[in-house]
Amino acid sequence: MSLTLFHRHVLEDYLSDFGTKANPNHLAVIRRPAIFSVLAHRGHDASVENELKSVEGIDVRDCAPGEWLVVSTSAGAAAIENLLADIAGASIVDQSDGRALLRVHGPNVRKILAKCVAVDLHPDSFPIGTSANMLCCHVAVNLARTGADTFEIAVPRSFCGSVFEEVMEMGREFALTAAFADS
């Protein structure tokens, strides 16, 4: 007996792929991102960070001293695991199913997110490439600025429905739309 197991996104019932036209302010739910926790062992904070920064095709998100989230929307989890496995002094943990990745984009994205997070997202204090753990709609998430008007939020899966609904509610005045995206 062989099992055919279907993977289900936590927001499957919240979104339909059909007939949704993305507005200028749009929330893309990345369908299958690869997300890994990377933990540097004692004395390896700097070397692990350097190695991570030299790996191609991944985004490195800051969580804490010696702790990162590695995110990839192009390669699968197995490929990323291979890329990270050789980093000396680091332990890695697959979190691809533990976090949902929401990409919020648009001219009013900062106004929307100001209703979700307490952190100042002005480009002078949170420039492109910045990322950090923070409370977003009462839930601890990792938020990264990936573009002038683009932010990515890695949300714990069990809270994702709540956070998603709240962000959409906060985006209502700016006609925020949402849909799945592959990358």
Next chain:
Amino acid sequence: MASLITCPHCGTRPKEEFSIRGTALTRPHPAASEEDWHRYVYLRDNPKGRYQEYWHHAAGCRRWLVVDRDNVTHDVFSVTDAAPARGASE
């Protein structure tokens, strides 16, 4: 309404991101006297004024911090990582 704590790792954050454990005490040696352990586990000075407390940045870096502040005025004098080796500089 709000107050802010500046985490040495994450920057300025609202107090909702933290949980407070109380006085920043040092755990006695396992073989220390019963007296010392009793004091560590049960007794607190509870001063009015300047106070060093353990704050956990629960919704951020999840590091334990020592917040040195005045609990009357909420003037914060310093916020440091509780583990010296994981200070901001490393």
Next chain:
Amino acid sequence: MTSYRLASAGSVNRGQPLTFTFDGKSYKGFEGDSLASALLANDQMLMGRSFKYHRPRGPVTAGSSEPNALMTIGSGARAEPNVRATVAELYDGLAAVSQNRWPSLAFDVGAVNGLLSPMLGAGFYYKTFMWPAALWEKLYEPVIRRAAGLGKLAMQADPDRYEKSWAHCDLLVIGSGPAGLMAALAAGRAGARVILADEGFRLGGSLLSESASVGGVSAADFASAMIEELEALPNVTLMPRATVFGWYDDMVFGAVERVQKHVGTPSPDLPMERLWRIAARRAILATGSEERPLVFGGNDKPGVMTASAMRTYANRYGVAAGGKVAIFTNGGSGYRTAADLVAAGVDVTAIIDARVQSADAVPGGVRVIRNGGVVGTKGRKRLEALIAERSGFQEQITCDALAMAGGWSPIVHLMCQRGAKPVWSDEAQAFLAPDVGSAFIAVGSAAGADTISTCLKEGATKAMMLARDLGFAAYEMNIPEVEGEYDPAFAPVWYVPGARDKAFVDFQNDVAVSDLGLAQREGFRHIEHTKRYTTAGMATDQGKLGNVATIGIVAGMRGVSPAEIGTTTFRPFYTPVSFGALAGTSRGEHAAPVRTSPLHDWAKKNGATFVEAGVWHRSAWFSREGEKGWRDSVDREVQNVRRNAGLCDVSTLGKIEIFGKGAAEFLNRIYCNNFLKLPVGKARYGLMLREDGMIFDDGTTSRFSEHHYVMTTTTAYAAEVMAHLEFASQTFWPDLDVRFVSVSDQWAQMSLAGPRARTIMSRVVEDDISDAAFPYLAAKTVTLRGGLKARLFRISFSGELAYELAVPAGYGEAVADAIMEAGRDEGICAYGVEALNVLRIEKGFITHSEIDGRTTPDDLGLGRMMALQKPDFIGKRMSTRFGLTAADRLQLVGLRPLEKLEEFSAGAHLLKEDATPSMANDQGWVSSTCHSPTLGHTIGLAMLRSGRERYGETIVVWDGLHGREVLAQVCPPVFVDPENRKLQG
């Protein structure tokens, strides 16, 4: 009806008429009007009735300090009581009704209170209704509430949305008058991120009300030009309709923005109000100053208002407060008002100046009575005349409006909210802003400046000072010339003696000078006592208008300086903030975030009823057709697990991945039992203690490789355990090389339990899971048929042969479906946390009902787990102290009723037979109970004094709450399979 709309003055948009109603009657106003200005234009001076005496009242201000003109705006669920008509922005279709009157505003039965007023002085309620106390609820309170009081709340749910937002800036400027505008522009031009917030619906503050010209144009046009420039600066955010109501720790300011209060048909996509938390590096208080009313007999008659309010109605709204206006002044403001009114074509009949002489210019043709005072007023629903007195001679002067100019009080409320008290200045005859450090400073008339030109200059210089402080390059500001300024200097007059009627200091709460005197005579002399005894300053306006006069008059009565009297305490909020705004989106289902398991949908389609456990929604039981209640479902689930197999969602358990060369040592110090020698591929049950020796949490930890462990915690303590591990590793033993991260959300975890569990599991898992290959407490990564990697643990919380299978969360539902399918012919069922609880009680397994912070491992029969030979573990040192090892401690036992049909509940206490229920006779208590379908009766776990020595004893289970006493037999706390044959089979 006379129209009081002036021919041309003001900046309302006469091209845009608006229709509105007041008490059902239709009126017209213009865009740009406030509700009060539009009513005044329509000869509706009477706008409310006072709280206690139901005296007729008109507006006394044109701003947010208004005590009288409170109305209910809107209808149905949107009816909002106690709105100040003076700040309510007029919109087409606005419907307002008056309050605190019956049957109508013009004829109010309650006004008879006014006739009784000699009896209704300060402390009246306290004295009259002290006794008998029982009558309070039935008689006094309902009567008082009907008679005295403000608007009524709509009793329907608020249909509107509210939200909260953060804002961050270098400089927050509070107030958009001359000082605030200049400050915002100076800092904005220098490049600072500026937020300019103002409570008004139009920015410009006092510039909108003054007749002077600034920079060669009218003050209002100057304000418009400034605002236009500010709007163009990308680093400046303008926030009209936003009241900064509070100053909090670390320079966070609270503000409420009325987003749609001025809209007839609100958009469902916008909030009604938005609560702002503004984190500012620096802030400027440019809130201006409040003109003080004068305290004289009959000063509450509709038509009596402050001189500056009268100027605002004329200059900003183009409305004359009356057709024949008198002015009572102690300074320049009265003369300026007279001049502005004369210029607008209004008849000014007299200026009564309390001073002997002054240099203020008198407008042509206006009579001035120097060294005079007003001692009384005439008229009922509107002022008809005043009685002026000079040198003992009285004179009646006909007028339908009276402006009073009593001097100025800087508005320093925000700056005093964190403990600092305002400082009395003899020179300014006012309380000035305290020094609260260099991050938050007052400018303009909030800082005691008196003229527009000083305000402009101060705004610019002080903002530049703050901007430089923050590292921004200085930007030189041109200070525009002001023409036609007046000197607002005044000589203080706290009270005009010889009053023929009540002289009010607090209009809304009807507190008169006589009440202040009574409070002094009766010993309530401290200003905080005077306030509470007389209720001065305790109304919805919080004494914005009257507090300074109260202090001045009390100082006068006591023959001391106001400095000695001091102020009462300033607290947020500056003006009332709605609960809707404070709650934001946190209401109904969104009151708190919801946490759902990856098996939520699986449970739902299998018929689960969910229960809230903290933020989790967990499946409690799975109803089937024909089952009459939850007990039927739970009994069936339990029996099916014992007989066949059941699948339960345990994804909510905390899961922590632990790595490092120091991990084994770390776990050994975290748990009270041994973990150093846990073999790879094995799980072990562990107990964590608190430092005081009590159990903190329990769970299993499995070793996946030499330096890699996976820990599970209870659902309830998942977050606490994680924080505990972090605390221990970061502060106790930072030198141990151990790292960990929560993977609670990564894995869907399910427990498959029952005699058929292995058969079913082996249909899903490729690996050999025979008892030899995968014995009790085995743990390893397995491959599911089809290739998916999963983690399998042979652990049991039911006493049955059981497995916990963890799969990546996204596959959870599919795998659970596959197991249900694979187990269909084995009789599998889904079971919920209720059955889980019954199964564990039958087996005597503990949860946080037993681990309640007061129990040691030995108390729960787990004393053998304590590895006291270890050099250190958390809780070790305190575990051995006297008291924790005493023989008479409460110990875990089982209880079965002597009569099978008898039931008892958790929380019941234990007594020896024939003992009376008392603290002294207390033998312990019941921690968990359930109906055991396996045994066919109620069973319980209990904490009993020296319990393990008392098996076989009959004991009374005493339940005072349910009034129930049941005899039970004490037994070992295991009801099913004490030899663990099923578990290990």
